[in-house]
Amino acid sequence: MKIKTKAITIEDVVRLSGVSRGTVSRVINDHPHVSEEKRKKVKEAIEQLDYMPNVSAQRLRNIKTKTIAVIVSSISNPFFGLLLEELEKDVIKLGYQLLLCNTRNSKKKEIDFLRLLITNQVDGIILASMANYWENIKEFVNYGPIVCCNQFDPKVEVPSIGLDHEEAAYIGTKHFIDNGHEKIAFCGGISQFNISVGRKQGYEKALKESGLKINKDWIFDNVYGTAGGIEVFNNVANMRVRPTAVFSGGDEIAVGFIKAALDSGWKVPQDISVMGFDNQPIGTFVSPELTTIQQPIEQMGKITIQKMIESINNIQSMRSEEIILKANLIERNSVKTI
Template identity: 35%
Template sequence: MPTIQVVAKKAGVSVATVSRVLNNPSVVKEATRLKVERTIEELKYEPSVLGRNLRTAKSRILLALIPSISNPFYTEIINGIENAAIEQGYNILLCETGSDPKREKIYFNLLRSRLADGIISMDPTVDRAKLLELADKYPVVQCSEYDEGGNISYVSINNELAAYHAVRYLIKIGHTKIALLNSHNKFLYARERRQGFEKALNESNLAVNPDWIYNTDDLGFEHGQLAMRQLLTLPEKPTAVFAVSDILAIGALKEININGLHVPNDMAIIGFDKISFSNMTHPTLTTISQPGYKMGFTSAKMLINKIKGIPVDSIILDHELVIRDST
């Protein structure tokens, strides 16, 4: 394999000039840059990534922390992170924490030992204190779920406003008996979405019925089904449901169908996230769309700026109510 010295000799330039063409081409005159690039292509020279990383003390790797790889909500976010990373010469390592502190510690140590340059955390179960401590010394960004009142930059949406818009729509089309399928209150997004739910009801002078609020520790499909099963046993049943995730909503939809009821005539449903499956259900699911790809792309660019020492601000992106057949 040709070396950088061979490239420099054939191109008639110094080794330092070849290095600049590879790492910072904008500082090299165009004619020189083109000559070096042609020589690199002709010789099929491939620079040593390991050698470059050792010289710069950079791994060019970003860690993306998620609680579960099986949750389709993260798919578009990860696509956005990866595309932004590759565009800037980085790669990503997808880290499934499984809400396990031991696994989380392993990934944090990769950053401490400089085997990674930064972390994007999408895990709502992450140890907040340890993440804040890590962010004091290393580049860290949060995506979707974030630390309320913390000092970690984040990319998210206004969860309270999104939930408010969803429930206001249900009220607008005539529903006064609305249930909430929610996650655990220890999660910020769950608290914010409940606040939006209650705000919409209060503005329309509708009571918040505690019997119609179901909290679950897990966003699994089966938990949405169990929640709807419980709601259908109540003497007074709701006529509409707002679920804080599409997965919960799809589980609830299945249970409604099993019981021979019709959506939306007997029960309307709105989900949250606009995962790909939400357009494959019968009927198709009305949902709050989070801009997953943009969230991922923005969070990766934000993290890379942090790595470069460029100050960044947290960003709240827009959401959208996507109206389909379930309402």
């Protein structure tokens, strides 16, 4: 390969255009108080030299990095994939870059990533998953904007954008009830902070509202992945009084449940109805297609970025603020309807 040539700097532009460094800088940054004539000259010189400002120097001078870090627990989790896709799209439009921070739920890694804020390597951090308790993170708020996305912790002292999990579970459970189901089971998904708690409340609320009894045997906690769904099915299959419907805390759980049911010769939704959560692509790949709850990921991404930019531009605005989004019911074929 060719030897990397010495970079073109602002001084080269100065020489070619015949104006001063200050003026060139003003042109680059679209500042006022530059005559049209010189502005044109500078632009031509920049064009001709294919000059691009050195970002490191700009960062050093400005203390702005035009970079935002996103902390997720696992990039390969499809939910985060979709969320990242959304965040990236919005962030790029505004001239920012996205730094990928994958924690695998390591508390230490999360802290290391948060330190990016202290060292001025990023302008802000989006916490899309949280491995530590807020107590252990809160100090970082002093070093730059943090926005939470996808989860709530009532203690959090920054803007949080997330789903109303209680309402989501309520809608789902209500959908069962409206279609004549009275014996409804609930899988809590992994009890990540208070997401599960909220969902269970929504589930119970819907039951109570319709005068249905809550049966502890039908509530499963810490169910995770397809394996978890299969396990739940095995439990259900062995019950004397079985539920006719299962609200599950994730599409994988639902798919696992359905798979186990079909494998045991059951018919879905005739013998048992199942509802997923998250509206992941898998839901349409299976038969019957999964009725599920959809998170408004696009909206979540948009608002997160908006709040982040606001926080970056006006450090005052970094206050506790919960933005709660509504879930959507996606009706497909895994729920027996009237």
